[in-house]
Amino acid sequence: xxxxxxxxxxxxxxxxxxxxxxxxxxxxxxxxxxxxxxxxxxxxxxxxxxxxxxxxxxxxxxxxxxxxxxxxxxxxxxxxxxxxxxxxxxxxxxxxxxxxxxxxxxxxxxxxxxxxxxxxxxxxxxxxxxxxxxxxxxxxxxxxxxxxxxxxxxxxxxxxxxxxxxxxxxxxxxxxxxxxxxxxxxxxxxxxxxxxxxxxxxxxxxxxxxxxxxxxxxxxxxxxxxxxxxxxxxxxxxxxxxxxxxxxxxxxxxxxxxxxxxxxxxxxxxxxxxxxxxxxxxxxxx
Numbered sequence: 495x496x497x498x499x500x501x502x503x504x505x506x507x508x509x510x511x512x513x514x515x516x517x518x519x520x521x522x523x524x525x526x527x528x529x530x531x532x533x534x535x536x537x538x539x540x541x542x543x544x545x546x547x548x549x550x551x552x553x554x555x556x557x558x559x560x561x562x563x564x565x566x567x568x569x570x571x572x573x574x575x576x577x578x579x580x581x582x583x584x585x586x587x588x589x590x591x592x593x594x595x596x597x598x599x600x601x602x603x604x605x606x607x608x609x610x611x612x613x614x615x616x617x618x619x620x621x622x623x624x625x626x627x628x629x630x631x632x633x634x635x636x637x638x639x640x641x642x643x644x645x646x647x648x649x650x651x652x653x654x655x656x657x658x659x660x661x662x663x664x665x666x667x668x669x670x671x672x673x674x675x676x677x678x679x680x681x682x683x684x685x686x687x688x689x690x691x692x693x694x695x696x697x698x699x700x701x702x703x704x705x706x707x708x709x710x711x712x713x714x715x716x717x718x719x720x721x722x723x724x725x726x727x728x729x730x731x732x733x734x735x736x737x738x739x740x741x742x743x744x745x746x747x748x749x750x751x752x753x754x755x756x757x758x759x760x761x762x763x764x765x766x767x768x769x770x771x772x773x774x775x776x777x778x779x780x
Contacts, residue, residue: 499544500573504537507544509624511566512574513651514610515589516603518561523608525702527616538564546570549591563600565592578631585651602683605722606666609681609759610647613668627652657709658717662700675715686724690731697732699737704749716748720772722756729753729773741780749777 500508503526510525511517517525523534542549546569551562566574571586614622630652640646647668653659656678659667666678684693700719723729732753743749752772759770 500541501537501547505577506621506624507537507541507564508566508570508574509627510621511547511564511570512589513623513627514603514607515592516563516565516595516600517607518563518604518621520561521604521607521611522564524611524614525621529697535562538562541570544569546573553568559583563604565600578628590651598685598687602665602685605683605756605759606649606681609666609683609722612759614645614647623649628655640669640676642671642673645670657707658703661703661707661709664719672715675713677716677718677719679720681720681722683722684724684728688724688728693719693728693731694735695750697735697739701743705742705744709716710747714747716750717745718750718752720752720754722754722759724756726755729755733773733775736775737780740775740777743777745777751775 506526507522510522514521519531519534521536523531526534528534538547538549541547545567547564548567549562549564564588567630570590575586576678610623616622623628626646626648645668647666647680648654648665649666650735653667654669656667658678658680662680665683666681668681670679704717721732723732732751736751740749740751752774753766754770754772
């Protein structure tokens, strides 16, 4: 019997790269819950050899080499597109330019993945975000029901229907349904060299959308915005800028901002996201 071109494990790796766009080999090992990094590297080398992924690996003699960073090729994207009934052509077009993306963007994608791994540690043979994506790729989700008390996480690869996602364009999205309604969380990862001018414009744009866009309904319990900042200076700036915006916020639903640095994320990576000391600002306090 001829050997399969793509194994089940390699298929999962391609889906993970579709979801997060850029992942390093250590992250893929964590997602796969695999103890042997050599096996992971073997699968990645094989995928790269067959033309499904780019494996960016540059060993430097005498220095500690960083793990290889991987992303999908045209062949890899076409493989996913042909494997399922439902797909997202706009997203596929967006990731078609990944070979030209900046180092800052690649790092941002890996930070989002690390935040997911911290928030939702994958169980053996059960990667929730892949299972969620598979549901969206194979099922008409127009009438999708949110499971009670379960938290769901999404990247732009398969954002569900929620008005603010297309308007605000967060880096990731999570939601949880309780008996009080659905809480929506938007994750933003700020680049290291973001200017105050850009940050001020981005903040104003978000509040303009929240004030003007008709997005509130009875099912929404609260809106949470998580912001991972490159340093404490940005947090200090946001702590000064946000109160004025929150005072002027006209929405009827609680709006909560959570601020933390990337260093706080990684210092708690082996513990739990609940241990991150988020700086919290809420519209209910103004």
